[in-house]
Amino acid sequence: MTDQAKLHKQLLDAMTAGGSLRTAPWKRAAEAVPRHEFLRGGFFRRVEGSVPAAWTPVLEGDPGWLEACYQDESLTTQIAGTIVPADIRGQIMREPTSSSTLPSLVLRMLEDLRVEPKSRVLEIGTGTGYSTALLCNRLNEEQVTSVEYDLDVVARARTALARQDMFPVIVTGDGLLGYAHSAPYDRIIATCGVRTVPTTWIEQTKPGGLILATVGGWLGSSELARLTVHDDGTASGPLLGGQISFMLARPHTAPPIGLLPDLYQGNERETAIGADLLTDWTTRFVIQLAAPNAQRLTLERDGHTEDVLIDVKSGSWAAVYQQDGRWIVRQDGPDSLWDAVEGQLGRWHAAGTPALEEFTVTVTPEGQTIHW
Numbered sequence: 001m002t003d004q005a006k007l008h009k010q011l012l013d014a015m016t017a018g019g020s021l022r023t024a025p026w027k028r029a030a031e032a033v034p035r036h037e038f039l040r041g042g043f044f045r046r047v048e049g050s051v052p053a054a055w056t057p058v059l060e061g062d063p064g065w066l067e068a069c070y071q072d073e074s075l076t077t078q079i080a081g082t083i084v085p086a087d088i089r090g091q092i093m094r095e096p097t098s099s100s101t102l103p104s105l106v107l108r109m110l111e112d113l114r115v116e117p118k119s120r121v122l123e124i125g126t127g128t129g130y131s132t133a134l135l136c137n138r139l140n141e142e143q144v145t146s147v148e149y150d151l152d153v154v155a156r157a158r159t160a161l162a163r164q165d166m167f168p169v170i171v172t173g174d175g176l177l178g179y180a181h182s183a184p185y186d187r188i189i190a191t192c193g194v195r196t197v198p199t200t201w202i203e204q205t206k207p208g209g210l211i212l213a214t215v216g217g218w219l220g221s222s223e224l225a226r227l228t229v230h231d232d233g234t235a236s237g238p239l240l241g242g243q244i245s246f247m248l249a250r251p252h253t254a255p256p257i258g259l260l261p262d263l264y265q266g267n268e269r270e271t272a273i274g275a276d277l278l279t280d281w282t283t284r285f286v287i288q289l290a291a292p293n294a295q296r297l298t299l300e301r302d303g304h305t306e307d308v309l310i311d312v313k314s315g316s317w318a319a320v321y322q323q324d325g326r327w328i329v330r331q332d333g334p335d336s337l338w339d340a341v342e343g344q345l346g347r348w349h350a351a352g353t354p355a356l357e358e359f360t361v362t363v364t365p366e367g368q369t370i371h372w
Contacts, residue, residue, distance in 0.1 A: 003066065008034060008035075015072065015107055020104035023111060028137075029138040038130040039128060041156055042059040042077075043075035044057055047091060055076065055096070056088075056090070057089075059085055073102050077098050077128060078096065098150065101130075109224065110135070115187055120143050120145075120184075121189065122188045124146075124190035124191065124192060125249075127157065132146045133160075133166055147170075147179050149172075149173070151172050178198070188210075190212065193213075193214045193246040195215070195252045195292070197213055197235070197363045205235075210229070211226070212224065212227075215361060216248070219296055220245075224240040224242060227363065233364075238357060239357055243281050260297075265332050266331050266333075271328065272342070278307060282355070286348050290341050294309040296308065307319070308320075311333065318330070
């Protein structure tokens with residue numbers, strides 16, 4: 001057995017033991033698709049301890065390249081929208097824009113998609129093509145359509161898939177629009193995060209079909225949702241849990257905050273809800289429901305740390321800090337942002353703080369709601 005085969009088997013065994021790889025058809029697909037073939041362009045490794053994050057390239061043949069390909073971890077493959085590992089010597093300090101998702105999450109989502117032998121699948125976000133290849137192996141390539149926003153990413157994925165003798169329909173475009181030409185689909189799966197599930201996905205899915213997507217917001221908390229499409233053109237379904245996080249689809253990313261408001265203005269009062277709750281994933285998800293357009297900043301001011309939420313649409317803001325053991329909030333703008341947060345958390349606590357798996361996502365032509 002080659003080193004690559006040993007590493008591949010170890011990864012499969014770990015995913016099986018961890019419960020992400022559960023059924024025989026997906027086990028056969030995972031065995032047949034070598035991940036390293038989709039990472040021949042290399043990846044970026046984060047420089048340990050770097051603040052802000054710095055990244056250094058790891059290219060095919062470099063020490064540790066093959067071993068990393070078969071680790072159960074996400075690997076960054078593009079920086080700043082255009083930069084790939086071969087472009088860099090040394091380090092780069094920019095934001096990642098594309099990655100190869102950790103294999104256990106890829107397989108967990110494919111299992112959760114509940115495909116059937118004749119399912120037609122639309123994948124939103126081709127990425128390296130690894131998950132596309134798994135779908136092609138599990139189904140037939142004629143049943144798989146994949147949409148990717150980035151032309152260069154598409155070119156690399158097509159090349160990697162062709163090496164595996166796989167030729168599904170791959171389209172360059174805005175995945176939020178789906179791909180009507182190949183519709184209707186039995187399943188849609190998104191490997192990017194969204195703030196709201198697009199109605200176009202529902203329109204392109206057969207009644208009874210499933211949409212699997214990660215729903216989140218600008219406070220950085222997101223969860224996997226599985227929606228069933230109904231005859232009336234709506235869709236609904238539960239959050240599946242697991243603290244799943246993907247890069248947001250580029251049209252859904254947060255806009256620049258711009259010039260900060262005068263944080264010395266506003267009305268100040270004591271609050272029972274402290275900024276420490278913003279560190280909790282579930283609580284942050286609940287807060288996002290009350291402040292869906294808010295972004296968070298942490299500032300050092302006047303000898304203390306302030307956590308600031310700014311609603312980028314209305315201009316409302318709230319600054320929360322601790323003083324003499326008490327939490328203080330100062331807020332201003334057309335909406336009382338922290339009042340909305342307190343109200344939402346109050347209702348959630350009154351309901352017994354239900355887990356995110358008890359939440360339901362509903363999408364209609366009028367918009368999206370999430371409730372417990």
